[in-house]
Amino acid sequence: MGNQVPFNQAIIGEGAFGQVFRARHRRRETLYAVKVFKTQRSQRGVSPEVARECEVGTHVRQTPHPCIVKLHMVTFDEDLGLYTLVMEFCPSNLFQQVHTANLEALSKSTHYKPMPQTLDWLGQVFLGLEHMHHRLNMLFRDLKPANVILDSALCAKLADFGSGRMGPSAGAYSFGHPAGTMGYCAPEVLGGMPHDETADLYSLGVLTWLLFTGGMPGTQPPVQPRPEVHQHLYDWMLLRKCVEDNLPAFRSVEGAEPEDARNCVHLFVQPPDRRMRHKELRAHPLFQSLKLPSYEAGPTQVETWLDERGFLKRQR
Numbered sequence: 001m002g003n004q005v006p007f008n009q010a011i012i013g014e015g016a017f018g019q020v021f022r023a024r025h026r027r028r029e030t031l032y033a034v035k036v037f038k039t040q041r042s043q044r045g046v047s048p049e050v051a052r053e054c055e056v057g058t059h060v061r062q063t064p065h066p067c068i069v070k071l072h073m074v075t076f077d078e079d080l081g082l083y084t085l086v087m088e089f090c091p092s093n094l095f096q097q098v099h100t101a102n103l104e105a106l107s108k109s110t111h112y113k114p115m116p117q118t119l120d121w122l123g124q125v126f127l128g129l130e131h132m133h134h135r136l137n138m139l140f141r142d143l144k145p146a147n148v149i150l151d152s153a154l155c156a157k158l159a160d161f162g163s164g165r166m167g168p169s170a171g172a173y174s175f176g177h178p179a180g181t182m183g184y185c186a187p188e189v190l191g192g193m194p195h196d197e198t199a200d201l202y203s204l205g206v207l208t209w210l211l212f213t214g215g216m217p218g219t220q221p222p223v224q225p226r227p228e229v230h231q232h233l234y235d236w237m238l239l240r241k242c243v244e245d246n247l248p249a250f251r252s253v254e255g256a257e258p259e260d261a262r263n264c265v266h267l268f269v270q271p272p273d274r275r276m277r278h279k280e281l282r283a284h285p286l287f288q289s290l291k292l293p294s295y296e297a298g299p300t301q302v303e304t305w306l307d308e309r310g311f312l313k314r315q316r
């Protein structure tokens with residue numbers, strides 16, 4: 001990439017703190033995604049949010065995992081005051097997949113049909129979270145479909161560390177506002193209460209529900225605008241009601257029974273002390289057919305498992 005300046009046409013997207021560009025290596029044909037953080041000229045140094053994202057990114061880069069986006073470089077240019085993350089390029093994400101499946105159902109006046117890879121994607125997200133929680137002692141805190149990106153072999157990877165943090169949280173908001181995204185983030189995070197890895201597992205429950213039903217939590221507008229935390233509790237109650245009443249219905253997915261999926265989501269959307277943890281999820285009937293690599297497995301064994309299931313990107 002050297003001194004190449006990305007063209008406008010190569011912008012992939014924009015987050016609260018930076019833009020993501022697609023870039024091609026000059027000699028090799030490899031594509032990269034480059035996240036460049038916005039800085040304000042008047043400001044001395046970068047914002048604490050950006051510094052946090054880069055700190056978390058640096059840890060992820062040092063101990064990589066096949067189910068977390070590969071970070072090639074985390075750089076800081078002192079003269080320009082510019083932080084940059086260079087990542088592997090992933091052409092799609094779970095939000096796009098669910099959205100497309102919903103549009104297809106609408107256009108054919110039929111019901112949402114989950115992608116056949118659904119269970120594998122959930123297994124991959126689970127492994128990425130397990131690595132973050134237990135190997136890196138880190139919380140992700142913004143698990144949602146748009147932050148699960150898919151590489152060219154359709155392998156799911158966690159991306160966007162802007163809400164991540166090292167270790168559990170005592171509850172206070174780090175940057176004056178709660179981490180995460182409404183509808184997906186656990187009520188205790190939004191309520192400013194202490195939280196740990198079970199907060200990410202709550203979001204995994206929402207993601208599971210979404211992939212199996214195509215539904216969107218919180219899409220029903222509240223009668224009156226509510227403070228954020230009330231809106232979130234409303235989302236939580238709505239989701240629990242949906243799971244209990246089977247609305248919208250859990251659909252069949254290759255290798256998984258809809259009833260197992262519903263039971264699994266139910267165990268995730270409980271209050272934190274009653275939520276399933278990693279060990280229980282590994283033993284849950286929904287995940288057993290995946291034969292997940294053991295917790296002790298290193299990246300090579302995880303790659304072998306991905307290869308056996310048809311999700312390994314071939315190096316060029």
Ligand SMILES: Nc1ncnc2c1ncn2[C@@H]1O[C@H](COP(=O)(O)OP(=O)(O)OP(=O)(O)O)[C@@H](O)[C@H]1O
Pocket residue numbers: 012013014015016017018019020033035069087088089090091092093146147149159160162
């Ligand atoms: N490695 C990647 N490959 C391809 N696209 C990516 C990659 N990383 C991020 N993107 C895409 O770039 C866009 C912006 O991502 P980014 O993480 O900056 O922001 P966000 O999640 O949209 O917002 P925020 O950071 O405010 O939560 C998203 O559409 C995301 O899917």
